[in-house]
Amino acid sequence: MALDRLFTYGTLLPDLVRPPMDALVARLTLLGPATVPGQLYDLGPYPGMVLNHGIASVVRGEIFELPQDPAVLSALDDYEGSCLYRRVECRATTPNGDTTRCWVYECYADLSRAIVIPDGDYRSWHEKKNDSSARVTLRAQHAARATSSSARGCPRRVRPATCGPTA
Secondary structure, three states, rough: OOEEEEEOOOOOOOOOOOOOOOHHHHOEEEEEEEEEEEEEEHHHHHHHEEEOOOOOEEEEEEEEEOOOOOOHHHHHHHHHHHOOOEEEEEEEEEEOOOOOEEEEEOOOOOOOOEEEOOEEHHHHHHHHHHHHHHHHHHHHHHHHHHHHHHHOOOOOOOOOOOOOOOO
């Protein structure tokens, strides 16, 4: 059976989506909130998540039904399926405890210097990030992370817009 559902957790959420994807996301049918087991990271202008069934943390998002038009999933793949994300199957859990199989775009970039979003909720993180008083704290976290990463010999920054090794 083909999967006809998509779990979104970041900039594909209806209230966070930007052009040109807003028209495409408007074609998805909201089924409701859900979580998937994993870790969510701040990559600057957008988040990335890694599925992980062995940890207690979850990523919060929403499940959507995909339209019957295969061009929609193809367009989402073109947008998300760069060198940074890949579409994988996962199981999402709804607030009432039901689970459902769905697609999700998992990040497979080097996340060694990315900031973990502790509660797994990009919406609330995004609001805090855009709050002027919180920006100072987030900048300090980014700076501390960069300093500790450099000491470990990690890349100087996450490069979400490019493929290949970071410099």
